[in-house]
Amino acid sequence: MLMTYLEAVRRGIWEEMERDPNVFLLGEDIGVYGGAFKVTAGMLDHFGEARVIDTPISESAIVGAAIGASLMGLRPVAEIQFADFITCAYDQIVNFAAKCRYRWGAAVPMVIRAPSGGGIHGGPFHSQNPEAWFAHTPGLKVVTPATAHDAKGLIKSAIRDNDPVLFFEHKALYRRIKEDVPEDDFTVPLGKAAVVREGRNLSIITYGAMLYVAREAAETLAREGISAEIVDLRTLVPLDDQTVLESVKKTSKVLLLHEDTLTGGMGAELAARISEKVFEYLDGPIVRVTAPDTPVPYSPPLEEAFLPNAAKVAERARWLTHY
Amino acid sequence: MSAPAAVRDHRQAEQKRELAFEFLRYMAMMREVEDRIERKLYRQGKIVGGVYVGRGQEAIPVGVGLTSDTDDVFCPSHRDLAIFLIRGIHPRQIFAQYMGRVGGLTRGKDGNMHMGDMNRRIISIISAMAASVPVAAGAALALKYKGTHNVAYCFFGDGATSRGDWHEGVNLAAVQKLPVIYVCNNNQYAYSTPLSKQMCCADVADRAPGYGIPAEIVDGNDVFAVHEAALRAVKHARAGQGPYLIECKTFRMTGHSAHDAADYVPRHLLEEWERKDPIARLEKRMIQNHWAKQDDIEQLRAEIRREVDDAVEWAEKSPFPDPSELLDNVYERS
Numbered sequence: 001m002l003m004t005y006l007e008a009v010r011r012g013i014w015e016e017m018e019r020d021p022n023v024f025l026l027g028e029d030i031g032v033y034g035g036a037f038k039v040t041a042g043m044l045d046h047f048g049e050a051r052v053i054d055t056p057i058s059e060s061a062i063v064g065a066a067i068g069a070s071l072m073g074l075r076p077v078a079e080i081q082f083a084d085f086i087t088c089a090y091d092q093i094v095n096f097a098a099k100c101r102y103r104w105g106a107a108v109p110m111v112i113r114a115p116s117g118g119g120i121h122g123g124p125f126h127s128q129n130p131e132a133w134f135a136h137t138p139g140l141k142v143v144t145p146a147t148a149h150d151a152k153g154l155i156k157s158a159i160r161d162n163d164p165v166l167f168f169e170h171k172a173l174y175r176r177i178k179e180d181v182p183e184d185d186f187t188v189p190l191g192k193a194a195v196v197r198e199g200r201n202l203s204i205i206t207y208g209a210m211l212y213v214a215r216e217a218a219e220t221l222a223r224e225g226i227s228a229e230i231v232d233l234r235t236l237v238p239l240d241d242q243t244v245l246e247s248v249k250k251t252s253k254v255l256l257l258h259e260d261t262l263t264g265g266m267g268a269e270l271a272a273r274i275s276e277k278v279f280e281y282l283d284g285p286i287v288r289v290t291a292p293d294t295p296v297p298y299s300p301p302l303e304e305a306f307l308p309n310a311a312k313v314a315e316r317a318r319w320l321t322h323y
Numbered sequence: 324m325s326a327p328a329a330v331r332d333h334r335q336a337e338q339k340r341e342l343a344f345e346f347l348r349y350m351a352m353m354r355e356v357e358d359r360i361e362r363k364l365y366r367q368g369k370i371v372g373g374v375y376v377g378r379g380q381e382a383i384p385v386g387v388g389l390t391s392d393t394d395d396v397f398c399p400s401h402r403d404l405a406i407f408l409i410r411g412i413h414p415r416q417i418f419a420q421y422m423g424r425v426g427g428l429t430r431g432k433d434g435n436m437h438m439g440d441m442n443r444r445i446i447s448i449i450s451a452m453a454a455s456v457p458v459a460a461g462a463a464l465a466l467k468y469k470g471t472h473n474v475a476y477c478f479f480g481d482g483a484t485s486r487g488d489w490h491e492g493v494n495l496a497a498v499q500k501l502p503v504i505y506v507c508n509n510n511q512y513a514y515s516t517p518l519s520k521q522m523c524c525a526d527v528a529d530r531a532p533g534y535g536i537p538a539e540i541v542d543g544n545d546v547f548a549v550h551e552a553a554l555r556a557v558k559h560a561r562a563g564q565g566p567y568l569i570e571c572k573t574f575r576m577t578g579h580s581a582h583d584a585a586d587y588v589p590r591h592l593l594e595e596w597e598r599k600d601p602i603a604r605l606e607k608r609m610i611q612n613h614w615a616k617q618d619d620i621e622q623l624r625a626e627i628r629r630e631v632d633d634a635v636e637w638a639e640k641s642p643f644p645d646p647s648e649l650l651d652n653v654y655e656r657s
Contacts, residue, residue, distance in 0.1 A: 024468065050468060056498060061491035064457020065464055068475075071446055072396070072465030091488070095449050096458065102652050103433045104440070104447045138653050162655040238654075 001183050006174040008148035008181050009113075010039050012155035013077060015185060017047055020075060023159055026053040026062055027079030027113075036081050037115055037174055059088035063112060067097050067164075070110040075159055083116035083168060084125045090133075097164040098139030109162045111155070115171040117209055117259055118291075118307055122171075123298035129208075129260035129291075134166050135236045135269070141165040141190060142236040146211035148179045150234055153188030161190060170209040177212075191238035195247060199229030201321050202253035204313070205244055205270055207233040210257045216310035217317060226321050236266055244270060245278050252283040253320050257313060262290045284323035287316050340614040343605065344623075345389060346546045350381040350602050351624060353405040355631045356414050360421055364635070365581045370421045372434040377402030379544070379576035382601035383508045385409070386549030387476060387569070390557050394471065396444045396462040398455040400478040401436040402508060402575075410443040414631060418638030426641030430648065452483035452513075456492030456505075463501035463566075474502040474560040482513025484527050490534075493566065497534040500565035504556045507568065508543060510575035515587045528570040536566045543571025544601040547608075574599075 003011065017023045024047075025040060031054040034041030044052040055062050059080055066076035080086045086093070093112065100106040118127035135142045141163050145151040151169065158165040196211065197218055204214045211232050218228040231247050233240065248254045254274060256267035267288040274286055289308050297303055326334070357376040364370045377384070384403035391397070391409070399406040407417060412428070420427030420438050428438035439447030446462060448455055459477035466473040483489055484507065496503045507527045511518050524530065531538030537559065541552040549571055556567035574596035578585035609615040650657060 053464075053499070056491070056494055058457075058491035058495055060488050061457040061460065061495040064454065064488065064492060065461030065495060068446070068458040068461020068463070069465040069468070070461075071441060071458070072462050072469075074465050074468060076461070091451050091454060092457065095451055096454055099449070100447070101654070104429050104438055105652060106439060106441050106447070107655065141654070 001181060002178060003148055003181050004175050005148045005151050005169075005177040006037060006039055008152040009155050009169055010041070011181070012152040013040070013159070014043065016156055016159040017043070017051065019185070022073065023075045023077065024051040024053065024069075025077050025079065026055050026065060028055055028057055028062070028081050030054060030079050035079060037171065039113070039169075040079070059085050060092050063089035063092040064096065066110045066112070067092060067100075067108055070108045071100070071106055075109050077111045077113060077159060080112060080114040082126050083114035083130050084128045086112070086114055086130055093134065093140065093164070093166070094137050098137050101163065102139060107162050108164045111158045111165045111167050113167045113169060115174070116168040117170040117172055118296050118303060119172040119209065121298060121300065121303060122296070124295040127296035129168070129258070131166070131168050131236055132260055132265050135266060139164070140237060143167045143190060143234070144208045144236055145169070145234060146173070146208055146232050148177055148181050150188050152181055153186055154190070154234065157187045157190050160187070165190070168208070172209050188234065190235045191240055192235065193231050193233045193240035193243040195229065195243065196232045197228065197230040199227040199251065201227045201251060202255055202317055203229045203231060203247040203251045204255045204257055204317070205231045205233065205247070206257040207236065207266070208259060210259050210308060213308055213310050213313055214257055217313035220310060220314045221317055224318070226317065228317060239269070241273050241277070245274065248274055248278050249281045252281050253323070254282070255287045255289060255313065255317055255320055257289045257308060259291055259308060261293050262288065263293050265290055284320050287320050289313050289316050343609050343614050346385050346550075347602070347605055347609065347620070348623060348627070349385045349388070349405045349408055350546065350605065352408055352414070352627050352630070353381045353385070354378065354602060355627050356417060357404060359631055359635060360418070361577065361581050364418070364421065369639070371423065374421070374581035375401040375435060375579070376577055377404060377508070379596060379600060380508050380510060380573045381405060382546035382549050382605075383506065383543050383571045383573065384478070386546045387504070387506050387553040389550060390553040391476065392473060394444065394473045396446065396459070396466065396473070396475040398446045398459045398462070398475065398477045399436070399448065400480060400483075400508065401448055402480070402510070403478050404436065406478070407438070407445065410445055412440065412443065414634035415637040418634050419641045422638055423643060424638060424641035425644050426638060431644040451488075453479055453486035453489035453492070455479070456483075456489045457495065459503050460492050460496040460499070460501055463496060463503045464499065467501060472561045474504055474557060476504045476506060478506045478508065480513060481507060481509040481511065481518055481527055482516065482521055484530060485521055493534050493536070496566045497536050500563065502560035502563070503566040504553065504560055505566060505568040506553070507570045508573055509570055510573050512575050512579070512588060514579040514583075526570055528568060531568045536568060538568035538570060540570045540572065543573035544599045544604060546601055546605055
């Protein structure tokens with residue numbers, strides 16, 4: 001069935017709520033209003049106010065309450081209205097949720113959904129990509145779907161998972177991406193990357209909205225006779241480095257692409273792993289294309305300059321191919 | 324047909340006597356376990372990390388804890404050791420926890436009071452004060468969600484009420500009318516900071532009207548008074564009327580932790596509160612009311628000392644964790 005990325009997330013949550021009465025939602029404006037982006041539209045009417053809870057503006061309480069409920073055997077899906085506001089719940093996520101299992105063996109099966117990413121003129125506080133902050137914290141899982149198919153399959157896996165999962169939905173994809181998604185009960189496993197385009201000359205490793213930038217660049221490069229392979233990580237933690245390393249071994253050249261800023265981003269971790277594990281296969285330096293180390297600016301020319309795009313990727317890919 | 328008044332009075336007196344003994348047993352056990360931890364094992368270097376005790380505050384976890392049902396949930400603070408005892412955690416496990424042994428509740432992954440056990444419905448505290456307050460709201464939400472009449476008990480000190488998490492958590496629980504019993508041990512110091520620099524209102528209870536919840540202030544060194552207040556709170560919460568705050572006035576009779584000599588606390592305050600020691604007060608009351616003879620109390624103390632001796636011995640024999648356990652339990656499959 002043809003559906004948007006947003007609808008895919010919505011269907012995934014809906015199906016899990018139908019399947020498991022322990023699944024419930026909490027967050028700001030998710031009930032009556034259906035969520036700032038309408039991901040939870042219609043859920044209050046269908047599932048009732050015990051399972052779709054409008055909360056005060058209290059990110060720390062939203063996440064903290066999700067932790068308490070999950071310790072008691074429920075499966076909360078908490079929404080942070082914009083991923084930028086997740087900082088207000090940082091202590092609950094990093095010090096409480098992430099460490100329960102390790103410290104005292106208590107499972108915290110919860111999902112924190114957060115719309116992230118730029119390209120919608122949201123400015124410094126409605127555009128950030130905070131995934132690396134959490135990928136650095138042992139005990140958390142981090143999921144970043146790029147396609148509608150994966151958005152549905154991954155949210156279902158995230159809800160069924162027995163560890164705390166951060167689920168970053170790229171808000172620029174919500175209504176822009178529309179594709180055929182099975183209506184049946186399928187899941188996409190956490191920790192499995194996908195080779196979404198086969199190629200010979202270089203590997204582009206990416207995730208989230210940058211998948212479409214990589215695809216566009218690959219089309220351009222193909223017309224020039226350069227064959228780019230694309231790996232969509234889909235999940236950042238657990239990180240499927242096996243699929244990445246296999247691709248690098250095959251092409252011997254690698255370009256790491258993300259919308260998040262440069263320093264300490266996922267690209268840095270991937271570069272280190274590639275260098276440690278398949279150094280002898282590399283025929284060129286590991287290249288990163290990312291946003292620069294600045295806040296996300298508002299004005300269109302500045303935001304455009306901030307975001308990686310197909311031209312920037314193609315330029316670096318050409319340089320790398322001819323290295 | 325109701326029993327004659329004299330029989331009923333006798334039965335009530337007997338129940339009160341039994342309750343007093345139960346109070347004393349847990350309070351004296353908490354004191355003995357913590358004294359051993361703070362004044363012996365820590366000083367001997369057998370406990371290598373932080374030590375935080377509730378000396379002088381024993382009436383609070385005991386008076387409150389003994390109002391609970393099996394399926395109620397606890398978020399104890401770091402000065403509520405008796406909650407663990409009341410929920411059936413053995414002193415052996417507590418000593419092993421402090422000494423970093425596999426016999427502790429965290430198998431050495433964490434120390435001191437940073438422990439929990441969901442089988443006994445105890446949620447572990449973390450170091451950031453008041454972080455448990457929103458978590459308690461979530462536990463209470465789950466109890467309500469499942470249609471039970473159980474409650475969540477959430478403990479904290481006066482200092483914790485300055486943190487944003489406290490206010491967010493209480494507000495959410497109030498708005499959702501969740502069955503949470505907030506127990507503040509107002510011991511008047513947060514590390515070196517006196518209450519006057521922590522907040523501008525006279526009592527922690529003053530914070531409650533801002534969230535539309537009832538609160539009461541109680542003598543935190545009188546275990547019967549604490550217990551009765553907790554019974555009122557539990558009745559309120561089990562009836563679906565939402566959260567309830569109990570502020571227990573007490574005093575921190577030690578430093579913030581074992582390394583802290585607390586020179587910043589005026590001597591006269593310590594002397595004044597030493598005279599209000601909750602265990603001595605309970606014992607005096609028991610003797611005055613003819614609930615116990617001095618011999619009974621001595622006998623109880625001797626039993627507790629024997630139990631604690633055994634527990635320390637057991638914990639010292641519990642092995643340290645093998646370094647191979649380092650990577651275990653970060654995730655479900657790790």
